[in-house]
Amino acid sequence: MKGKIASTKLAQVNGNENLVVGLKQDDQTVAIDLGPAAALQGKNVEVGATIVAIGAMETIGDKDVLIADRVGIDNRDAIEIERNPSQRFAAEIIDVKRTAVGSEDHYMAIVEIDGERQLADLGPVATYKVALQPSTKITIQGVPVQTQHHRVFMAEQVRLGDEVIRIHRSHSL
Numbered sequence: 301m302k303g304k305i306a307s308t309k310l311a312q313v314n315g316n317e318n319l320v321v322g323l324k325q326d327d328q329t330v331a332i333d334l335g336p337a338a339a340l341q342g343k344n345v346e347v348g349a350t351i352v353a354i355g356a357m358e359t360i361g362d363k364d365v366l367i368a369d370r371v372g373i374d375n376r377d378a379i380e381i382e383r384n385p386s387q388r389f390a391a392e393i394i395d396v397k398r399t400a401v402g403s404e405d406h407y408m409a410i411v412e413i414d415g416e417r418q419l420a421d422l423g424p425v426a427t428y429k430v431a432l433q434p435s436t437k438i439t440i441q442g443v444p445v446q447t448q449h450h451r452v453f454m455a456e457q458v459r460l461g462d463e464v465i466r467i468h469r470s471h472s473l
Contacts (some may be wrong), residue, residue: 301330301366302352308345310337313445319345319363323353324457335381344373347444355381358421361450386456388441389413391399391420396432407432411453412438418444420453423467428460436460442467 306329307322319337322329331354334340344448346353356366372378391411399408407422409432420440422432439459444451 301325301332303346303350305345305351307351308347321345321351323351324411329390331363332368332371332373335366335383339382340379343379344376349374353376358445358454360445360452367445383443386441386443388439389453390437390439393432393434393436393438395434396422411438418451418453420455422455422458423465425466425468428462431459433462 301323303323303325305321306324309320309322310317311320311333312318313466314331314469319340320353321332321334322331328431330437332351332355334353352372353366353368354370357364357366359365359434369380370378370380391413394410394412394417396409397459398405400406400422401424405425407425407428408418410417411420412418420442436463440453440455441455441457442455445454455467457467
């Protein structure tokens, strides 16, 4: 995405303070999560600056958010975004549904991790050779994302039996 920054705000994401900017696109504002705010101090991330952001578009709640991997501000050198390392958990699928995310169907599941239920985006349905079912035990690796009042675990990798499925999130909307 490329454009002028229309707004900036700090957002709590997994206990960290991330910088989120709003980019005007036609008649709507698109949110871009630029990662930890502290890493961007002194980089001229401000309203009116031109930004080029590269990353994966995610639907969080009812909003589309670009999770930036790399960003350029006012034609300066690109900044690589360092995010928190992935977390890995043994989980059991309690319930699973197919949900449209952008142009593809994803598995959205309620999983139980250490006795606590949580929502997980397990990635595109087409990635899996078998259909995911309730009561299936999996190991998921990824990043929990906090948005409004919801926490969604964004899987980067799922172990299903002996198979390891890598989740690719570079879909187009």
